[in-house]
Amino acid sequence: MAARLQGAAYGAFVARLGGDEFTLICDSGPQPVTAEVLAARLQAAVADAIEIAGHQTRIGLSIGVALFPTDGADAAALRSNADIAL
Numbered sequence: 001m002a003a004r005l006q007g008a009a010y011g012a013f014v015a016r017l018g019g020d021e022f023t024l025i026c027d028s029g030p031q032p033v034t035a036e037v038l039a040a041r042l043q044a045a046v047a048d049a050i051e052i053a054g055h056q057t058r059i060g061l062s063i064g065v066a067l068f069p070t071d072g073a074d075a076a077a078l079r080s081n082a083d084i085a086l
Contacts, residue, residue: 001046001059008045012038023079035065062086 005022006014012026026038042061049056064085072078 001050004045005042008041009038010041023082031067032065035067039063039065 002014002016002022005024009024009026011028012024015023017023024038024042026034028034029037042063046059046061049058051057064082066072066078066080066082066085068078071081
């Protein structure tokens with residue numbers, strides 16, 4: 001899954017925080033349009049089924065977006081507000 005997300009991120013920083021939680025940091029392009037495009041690319045990246053141990057499965061994404069500085073002036077505030085946006 002990390003590889004699919006990284007491929008869809010087009011240069012955004014992707015990190016797995018643990019379990020099924022990832023964070024992306026994108027510092028290029030006009031916001032919020034860039035965030036909307038990125039969210040759509042991420043959703044498309046997981047649209048196809050995944051084969052695990054011979055079984056086809058599908059997953060979904062929940063995406064919360066926080067924009068600097070509107071939604072927070074530091075990493076903690078941005079992460080908290082992105083969690084709230086979920």
